[in-house]
Amino acid sequence: MTVGLSFLGLLLAGLPISLALAAVALIYIAVSGNLVLLQSYPQQMFGGLENYGMLALPLFILLGEFMNAGGIGRRLMALALAALPQLRGGLAYVNLGANMMMASILGSTVAQITIMARLAVPEMEKAGYPRDVSAAITAAGGLLAPIIPPSMLFIIYGVIAQVPIGEMFVAGILPGVLIFLGFCGLIGWMAQRRDFPRTPRMTRAERLRAVVEALPAALIPLSIIVSILGGFATPTESAVVASLLAILIGLFVYREMTVADIWPALVSAGRGAAVVLFLIASAQVFAWVITFANVPAAVAAWLSGLTDSPVLFLLLLNLLLLGVGMVMDPIPAIILIVPVFLPVATGVYGLDPIHFGIVLCLNLTLGLVTPPVGTGLFTASLLTRVRAERLAALLVPFLAVAFLVILLIIVWPEITLALARWL
Template identity: 50%
Template sequence: MSPIVFLATLLLSVPVAIVLAITAIWYIWESGNTVLYDSFAQKMFGGLENYGLLAIPLFMLTGELMNEGGMTRRLVALARVFVGGFRGGLAYINLLSNMFMAAIIGSATAQIAVMSRAMVPAMEEEGYSKGFAAATTAAGGLLAPVIPPSMMFVIFGVLAQIPIGDMFIAGIIPGLLLAGAFALVITLVGWFQQFPKGVWMSRRDAMQALIAALPAMLIPVSIIGGILFGIATPTESAAIASLIAFLVGWLIYGELKPQHLGEMFKRTAANASMILFMIAAASVFGWVIIYEEIPQQLAGLITSITSNPFMFLLIVNAALLLVGMVIDGIAAIILITPILLPIATGSYDISPYQFGVVVCLNLVLGLLTPPVGIGLYIASSMSGTTPGAILKSLWPFLIAVAAVLILLSYVPSLSTYLI
């Protein structure tokens, strides 16, 4: 009966956290074990007793402070210095700016919202179609869950019980591969559509842009550098980054007003609480799954089909593409990790880091695919164009993501080499 309750509540669009909690309660009620009722609340709170989870609100706060402090505009100007003179220069600027932002925000939806406001009007003014401008921006948002820091990596690391810092490092090469694939798409589309030729900045303007962006670049350097060199944990790096974002926005750029901090704290708390509640409910749901031996049963079914790790990952990718179309990426990672990770590591000897990178990148595709497609609708709303027009220009980027996913599934060292 519990699976029926789970599917029914999910199809009725009940929030995923409530679905997980209701399913777990229903199972406990069916089991008739009253002792389990007494430990339900304890199990939920126990799911949040992880120091790494503190990184989630801190990275969210960093993104809020950075956007309010005017750093987004300066990072876009910095990207113009390096790629602005190429044909289709503004499209490359969009992509490179998204790379900078991915190393700060860590959330695809937040990044798509911020960059759509900054880049789509500018690209439209220079002759790009609004659909392509919005599609490029939305695709660039897919870098956020792969290039560290990543909230999905934080959640996966907590659920998989592996070091979050190592999970961040595992995403560096895949993130660069994905950015390179997107750059190739822009180049090919630019040849066919004859994008406007860019103009290189003068040496004086380039130096001004570089100097103006240096304080903002302290944020990704502090996050990634602190983790790579073992100076700080991901949580400590997130705290340092939020402090730097506040000081730079307030004292150097002068655009961040201390009186606005209360509102930013409120937005951060509201957004982070939804994710943390899902994790708390998932800890109980995961216990039910393990108690029912669902991973073992599913492992027996899949291993009877194939014993090849690559084929297993292809099956997982195909299934998760469908899951990502109807369930938010963060909710999906919470749902599937307790089920599929034991199979990947136990039956196929797949590294949890490779599995985490593949699954997180796969599920975030759901942000841009109907019927849910939250990122698609955010890009549509912020750019003032229709989801259909965005999808028309988006498909080459989606093919590029699929190609990178297959490559990451076939070559484990791309995710594990730097660890």
């Protein structure tokens, strides 16, 4: 109760989300009287960032800066538009499709939103789309990262639950495609209601010119795909290679970038990365406090005594997970929840651990773009300069579509299990 009321009060007072998360942990330590925890406080905050994979975040922010400065992002978006027929809201579909491609490469929502916010949102705004809507579509596309393989969440769940990670990857394909198609349908509805710009009519010569001009720019995503999927580099290392390519192409091929542009890009990327990384560190220490207060175990004991129906159990669990996802990042949430709920799901209700894992990961994914923690939401807000409250309101229809897919998976488990069994 102390944690919740303190957090709500700090937010209402206008304190930034990252500072509020860090302050609540200190308030809980003071109220509990266990001052020994103060010794672990800086270690827990640093532990949220002590991850080699986290280094990819500032590097992908830097890549986005270089791609914009060198005119690379504009040419890649022009290439995608050249592949589309004349269509209302075409650039929005391009944004979502690019998000799905990046999801299959990165597996990280924050990194995906980071690079797409720098790449797609400025181009959509130039084409006449409202910035807030462009940012919302980009943030919604970030929901695909933890679902489309390779998924960091599936890897962590597979390790904790002792289930084959390959089967988790396969089981996530159909849910990811369903969410993508649902988002496409929603964009079609938004395009008519908000009168999105149409894809410009292009002659064959214009389409060919767009393809030729984009060939050097296409080397950048190609280098990321080949280096990661070929096992030559980690996502962090691939971001370094891609950033160097972006500099060379911007300087010597397109010549829209000068040596003087490199330093401002480094400064801008450093500022953006500092804000996002501090938010992640604050979320880690907040999750530590909730775990120490033993809140999840108490809720699990209460929930398992409510019903004998597996479907109703999953529905009730989803309501709980929505609340957990709002105050905790998915990775610490999985580490915390799986040992508590998996024995109940498999032992008491006879649920398949693969099916349970997909439902769990999908639901916690929604927390990435929901306040008050929502690192994906606040990353998109910071990088696009759209207020988080406005962004959260625009994301409600996308969250509704994703939750509908979760309900379909709960009712028809074969959506997750059929493909894995067939393969």
